[in-house]
Amino acid sequence: MKFSMADYQLDGKVALITGAVYGIGFEIARGLSQAGATIVFNSSRQASVDKGLSAYEVAGVKAHGYVFDVTDEVAVQAAIKQIETDVGSIDILVNNAGIIKRIPMVDMAVSDFRQVIDVDLTGPFIMSKAVIPSMIAKGGGKIINICSMMSELGRETVSAYAAAKGGLKMLTRNIASEYGIYNIQCNGIGPGYVATPQTAPLREDGHPFNNFILAKTPANRWGQPCDLAGPAVFLASRASDFVNGHVLYVDGGILAYIGKQA
Numbered sequence: 280m281k282f283s284m285a286d287y288q289l290d291g292k293v294a295l296i297t298g299a300v301y302g303i304g305f306e307i308a309r310g311l312s313q314a315g316a317t318i319v320f321n322s323s324r325q326a327s328v329d330k331g332l333s334a335y336e337v338a339g340v341k342a343h344g345y346v347f348d349v350t351d352e353v354a355v356q357a358a359i360k361q362i363e364t365d366v367g368s369i370d371i372l373v374n375n376a377g378i379i380k381r382i383p384m385v386d387m388a389v390s391d392f393r394q395v396i397d398v399d400l401t402g403p404f405i406m407s408k409a410v411i412p413s414m415i416a417k418g419g420g421k422i423i424n425i426c427s428m429m430s431e432l433g434r435e436t437v438s439a440y441a442a443a444k445g446g447l448k449m450l451t452r453n454i455a456s457e458y459g460i461y462n463i464q465c466n467g468i469g470p471g472y473v474a475t476p477q478t479a480p481l482r483e484d485g486h487p488f489n490n491f492i493l494a495k496t497p498a499n500r501w502g503q504p505c506d507l508a509g510p511a512v513f514l515a516s517r518a519s520d521f522v523n524g525h526v527l528y529v530d531g532g533i534l535a536y537i538g539k540q541a
């Protein structure tokens with residue numbers, strides 16, 4: 280076996296990226312598409328799937344959109360069957376759909392905590408469970424879980440999100456451990472602080488968090504959604520066939536940096 284640049288190509292592969300209507304998921308989908316993959320995405324509402332379909336059309340990407348909620352196992356199983364019939368069985372799953380609730384832990388309702396765990400951790404479990412059997416049947420597959428700085432670090436107000444994303448890192452390692460034997464690679468991408476609607480409240484003009492994050496990031500900038508595309512193509516491709524159970528942090532250096540004295 281010899282390395283070839285063709286190992287990065289995804290021609291003939293079907294990639295499902297959850298929640299990829301905009302933001303990180305959309306740019307990952309665009310990257311996978313440029314590498315040759317056929318793009319499938321979902322959202323929980325028809326209006327947002329329609330919005331995604333228009334955005335892909337404008338971007339020149341042919342994409343197939345489906346309405347289902349990643350937390351609803353019955354709906355997920357039905358949608359995966361439908362996608363297999365319409366487009367083909369899934370070679371690459373990117374568990375991107377996620378939510379955050381920034382609430383001090385002692386003020387957080389258990390129902391809010393559970394909702395974040397449900398979408399950010401149980402959702403990837405349900406999705407992965409739905410695609411792994413066909414990946415085994417066809418001899419392999421790639422699962423990429425979108426983790427977070429909060430897979431490693433905590434901060435005030437994000438207890439549920441940190442618990443979910445820390446759990447997602449371990450789900451990643453467990454899928455790698457349990458299904459690596461079937462040539463399934465499951466890895467994570469841990470984005471740093473990226474300019475998307477999810478972080479819009481933190482980037483408002485004059486928000487102290489904005490300067491805090493710039494100072495914490497050796498690259499001295501917010502990440503852009505397209506910063507995640509190259510790493511996703513790598514982890515979706517044959518070039519990463521011996522990389523399994525890893526979380527690739529794409530954070531401008533945050534996790535490497537102790538910080539500067541004031």
Ligand SMILES: NC(=O)c1ccc[n+]([C@@H]2O[C@H](COP(=O)([O-])OP(=O)(O)OC[C@H]3O[C@@H](n4cnc5c(N)ncnc54)[C@H](O)[C@@H]3O)[C@@H](O)[C@H]2O)c1
Nearest residue numbers: 298302303323348349375376377427470472473475476477
């Ligand atoms: N923006 C950041 O700085 C950052 C950093 C690290 C990790 N992340 C993670 O990256 C992923 C994408 O983040 P983003 O910033 O682009 O987020 P976003 O909020 O901009 O987009 C998330 C997407 O998930 C969809 N979604 C939410 N719940 C869903 C459900 N139950 N079923 C189906 N779809 C659902 C939303 O409709 C939306 O399209 C998330 O998992 C997020 O936690 C984001």
Ligand SMILES: O=C(O)[C@H](O)[C@@H](O)[C@H](O)[C@H](O)CO
Nearest residue numbers: 379427428429437470471472
């Ligand atoms: O409130 C927060 O601290 C942020 O929203 C983070 O959680 C990021 O979105 C991201 O996940 C970091 O990697």
